[in-house]
Amino acid sequence: MAGVERLTNTKGRVLYLATVYTHLAAFHLPFMQLLHGKGYEVHAAASSDQGRKKEVEAIGVRCWEIPFSRSPYSLKNWRAFRELGRLLEYYRFDLIHVHTPVASFLGRYLARATGQRPVLYTAHGFHFYQGASLRNWLLYYPAERLAARWTDGLIVMNREDYDSAIKMGFRPGENLFYVHGVGVDVDKFNSIVSSRSLRDKLGLKADDIVITCIAELIPRKNHLFLLKAWSRLTKKICSAHLLLVGDGVLRQALECWVNGKSVSRVHFLGFRRDIPQLVQEANIVVLVSRHEGLPRSLMEAMAAGKPVVASNVRGNRDLVDHGRTGFLVELGDVEGLAGYLELLARDENLRLALGRAGREKIGDYSLDKVLAEMDAVYSRYLPS
Numbered sequence: 488m489a490g491v492e493r494l495t496n497t498k499g500r501v502l503y504l505a506t507v508y509t510h511l512a513a514f515h516l517p518f519m520q521l522l523h524g525k526g527y528e529v530h531a532a533a534s535s536d537q538g539r540k541k542e543v544e545a546i547g548v549r550c551w552e553i554p555f556s557r558s559p560y561s562l563k564n565w566r567a568f569r570e571l572g573r574l575l576e577y578y579r580f581d582l583i584h585v586h587t588p589v590a591s592f593l594g595r596y597l598a599r600a601t602g603q604r605p606v607l608y609t610a611h612g613f614h615f616y617q618g619a620s621l622r623n624w625l626l627y628y629p630a631e632r633l634a635a636r637w638t639d640g641l642i643v644m645n646r647e648d649y650d651s652a653i654k655m656g657f658r659p660g661e662n663l664f665y666v667h668g669v670g671v672d673v674d675k676f677n678s679i680v681s682s683r684s685l686r687d688k689l690g691l692k693a694d695d696i697v698i699t700c701i702a703e704l705i706p707r708k709n710h711l712f713l714l715k716a717w718s719r720l721t722k723k724i725c726s727a728h729l730l731l732v733g734d735g736v737l738r739q740a741l742e743c744w745v746n747g748k749s750v751s752r753v754h755f756l757g758f759r760r761d762i763p764q765l766v767q768e769a770n771i772v773v774l775v776s777r778h779e780g781l782p783r784s785l786m787e788a789m790a791a792g793k794p795v796v797a798s799n800v801r802g803n804r805d806l807v808d809h810g811r812t813g814f815l816v817e818l819g820d821v822e823g824l825a826g827y828l829e830l831l832a833r834d835e836n837l838r839l840a841l842g843r844a845g846r847e848k849i850g851d852y853s854l855d856k857v858l859a860e861m862d863a864v865y866s867r868y869l870p871s
Contacts, residue, residue, distance in 0.1 A: 498526040499581035499870050504594040505533045506555040506587040512539035514669040517854060518861055519548055555590050568593050575601040582869050588614055592630055595637040605639035605868040612780025613648050616801050644668045644781040647801040664864050668781040670857030676763050676790035685768050689754055696727040696832045699769035701784040704735030709775045716824035718750045724832050732765055734758045766791045771831050779803055786852050789845035794838045796827045812845035
């Protein structure tokens with residue numbers, strides 16, 4: 488690349504930056520489409536190692552390959568640093584919107600170094616949080632304090648991060664904005680009619696209780712905690728089945744644990760694209776992560792009117808009102824988790840009541856409302 492390419496026939500140029508395209512494809516397509524529809528030229532830069540780059544390109548976004556690694560210790564990020572620097576030297580952007588820790592830090596630094604602004608940063612969950620390891624605090628907290636000076640606007644989606652941002656010097660309504668996550672298509676999850684196709688394929692009866700966990704099989708999602716509680720529950724309720732939806736580095740280890748402990752009625756479904764149907768066929772949705780930003784799987788479950796059981800961590804407790812829309816359980820409390828799942832499995836009226844309350848609450852997190860919130864933020868920083 489040489490020189491600086493100028494704009495023609497658009498209102499401005501916007502860059503979305505993340506470590507991997509899977510993140511952009513999963514969470515940000517509607518917001519890219521929003522700006523594209525307003526006449527902006529939208530670009531994206533990330534690594535396509537995990538796929539889904541074509542989904543971003545399909546909506547008219549110009550995509551750039553930047554070989555980021557999720558690990559802040561990876562030498563690949565030096566190459567990513569150089570290539571992103573060349574991109575920012577060639578193009579002038581009217582707004583750079585950064586996501587995910589590695590890409591957001593390097594992107595904010597390079598935007599400052601090349602004289603580009605404004606820069607928006609969406610924190611999908613700071614890696615320093617209540618209960619985080621000392622290593623996380625020593626690495627990520629100083630990095631965010633440093634990068635704050637290169638950040639024109641910070642977007643957060645849970646109360647703990649909001650409070651942390653204020654302590655770092657961000658000012659509510661001025662350069663700190665709270666939005667209700669990445670949005671959930673409430674109508675899509677509310678309108679699906681259960682076809683029983685999944686239950687039929689798994690050989691489940693009409694009155695069997697289906698408890699579903701939708702989460703990548705990685706350490707943060709804490710599946711072993713769930714499986715330990717499940718091994719207790721199977722001894723009490725013979726009609727319950729656990730569906731684990733998602734794939735990841737721990738799949739083989741988790742399958743070995745289930746087989747080694749002879750835990751029954753656990754179904755590993757892998758990566759799926761029919762999430763609305765899977766949620767609708769569930770009776771209960773569970774998520775017991777060690778930490779979250781604001782989990783979409785819980786929002787989708789609540790939109791479908793399903794009761795939820797979740798670990799009492801940041802993000803989860805922003806969504807779940809204990810005893811009203813679901814139950815919160817402390818990390819490591821295997822007996823408590825098994826108890827809440829058993830309570831819901833045995834009480835259909837309670838499931839329905841919690842599901843109705845959850846559906847009502849999740850209206851604030853609908854995609855339409857979040858699009859309006861983000862439109863208002865973008866309007867502060869983009870040329871009209």
